[in-house]
Amino acid sequence: MYLARRMTETGSRVISFNTLCVAAITLIRSFLIVFEEFSMSLLVSMAAFALASSITPGPVNIVALSAGASFGFWPGMRHVLGATLGFTLLLLLIGFGLHETLQQWPFLTRIIQGAGVAFLLYMAFRLVTDNGLLSLGQQGTGPSMIQGAVMQWLNPKAWLASIAGMGxxxxxxxxxxxxxxxxxxxxxxxxxxxxxxxxxSFLSHYLRNAASVRAFNRFMGLLLIGCAFYLVI
Incomplete structure (x- = not known):
């Protein structure tokens, strides 16, 4: 009886191991099939679309430029990281049906648009009223990760790029x-x-006094006001 029980347990373990191996092989084959389906031309096209949408000027780009000039490269990258993660989440939600949901309730789109205008005007106000002294030795942190993420969700360029790209x-x-x-x-x-x-951060080497920093920030603020005005018309 003991020998029969041991043989049964051994047989069960062998079956479980074989099942695990078959499942692993099936999973690997599935990944290989999926990888083969994605041609290099598709990957290049995705990357090219992402580059064209991300590198061209927009509200988030303007704030990244201003943050790098006023606070330095690494503080500016905090805003960049938040904006990247915020946009990636937005892109995923658009891909999994958020756009269709918003189409059923158009007032939500108007709320997002209004919030976007208000947020852009707020950021523009901060830039226009900046005293220009932060980059000259005063302590400053620049835009936070949360601000970067929120700005993408209120950025019409991000919504258009997400919807167009997924489409x-x-x-x-x-x-x-x-x-x-x-x-x-x-x-x-x-x-x-x-x-x-x-x-x-490269431009900051040429912004050597408070007056030049104020002029630069005011120009960036006017660009953000222009973006907000574009949302209204």
């Missing part, structure tokens, strides 16, 4: 494509916005 590359709503596009966009967005923060 082009994930028209069939395939979950794997949604995640892949979001992963590519996350990397490209972080690098692109980081370039704006770096450009700002």
């Amino acid at each position: 082009v590359f994930v028209a069939n709503g395939e979950a794997v494509l949604v995640w892949q596009f979001a992963a590519i966009y996350c990397v490209v967005c972080y690098v692109s916005l980081g370039c704006w923060a770096f450009a700002g």
Whole structure:
């Protein structure tokens, strides 16, 4: 009886191990099949779209430039990281049906638009009224990660890029494509916005007095006001 029981237990373990191996092999084969389905041209197209949407000027880019100029590269990158994570979350939610939900309740879109205008005007006010002394030795932290993330959710450029990108590359709503596009966009967005923060830190070498810093910040503030005005018309 003992020998029969041991043989039964051994047989069960062998069956469990074989089942695990089969499941692992099946999973690996599934990943390989999925990888083969994604042609290099599709990946390049996704990356090119992400680059064109992220590197071109917009409210988040302007704030990244200003943060890099006023507070330095690494404080500016805090804003960049928050904006990147915020946009990636927005992109994923758009890919999984948020846009269709908003279409059913149009007033939510108007609320987001109004909040976006208010937030842009708030950021513009902070830039226009800045005394220009932070980059000349006073302690300053610059925009936070949370502000960067919120700004993307209130940024019309981010919404348009998310909706257009998902419509082009994930028209069939395939979950794997949604995640892949979001992963590519996350990397490209972080690098692109980081370039704006770096450009700002480079410009800071030429902003040697409070007057020049104030002039620069006021110009950035006027650009943000222009973005807010664009939302209204």
